[in-house]
Amino acid sequence: MQAIWFCATAAAVPEGGPGWWKLIGAFLLVFALLVVFLKFLGRLQQGGGDGDVSLLRVQSLGPRRSVEFLRCGDQVFKLYRSEQSMVMLGQEPYDPMRHDRPASSAALPSWLDRLRGVTRG
Numbered sequence: 001m002q003a004i005w006f007c008a009t010a011a012a013v014p015e016g017g018p019g020w021w022k023l024i025g026a027f028l029l030v031f032a033l034l035v036v037f038l039k040f041l042g043r044l045q046q047g048g049g050d051g052d053v054s055l056l057r058v059q060s061l062g063p064r065r066s067v068e069f070l071r072c073g074d075q076v077f078k079l080y081r082s083e084q085s086m087v088m089l090g091q092e093p094y095d096p097m098r099h100d101r102p103a104s105s106a107a108l109p110s111w112l113d114r115l116r117g118v119t120r121g
Helices: 005-012 019-048 107-116
Strands: 053-062 065-072 075-081 086-093
Touching: none
Parallel strands: none
Antiparallel strands: 053 065, 065 075, 075 086
C-alpha cells in the first residue's frame, strides 16, 4: 500500500525539526514582499500625476450627495456627485484668493469654550 504524498512528507519531517522555522520564515518572506510591493505601488501612484491637481473643497448636500471643487492646473471644476452620477456644474479660472481658504485654528477652541460655558468678551 502506498502512502499518500502529503502524509509521507509530514512523516519525513523529524520531531522538532525545521518545520516551524520554515513556516515562520515563509510568513516573514511573504510579509516583506507585501510591504515592498505596497511601497512600490505608492511610488507609482505619486509619480504618475501632475502636482497641480487637488481637491479644494467638498460641501455635503445630504447622504451620499455633495458638491466638490476640483483644481486641475489653472482651472477649477465644480462637480455635483451622487451615488449614480457625477455632473460638472461649472468651470472657472483658479484664483488663490478666492479658492484657497485659510486654515481656521480658532474654530476648535471656540467650540470647546462653548461646551464648557466660557464666554469671551
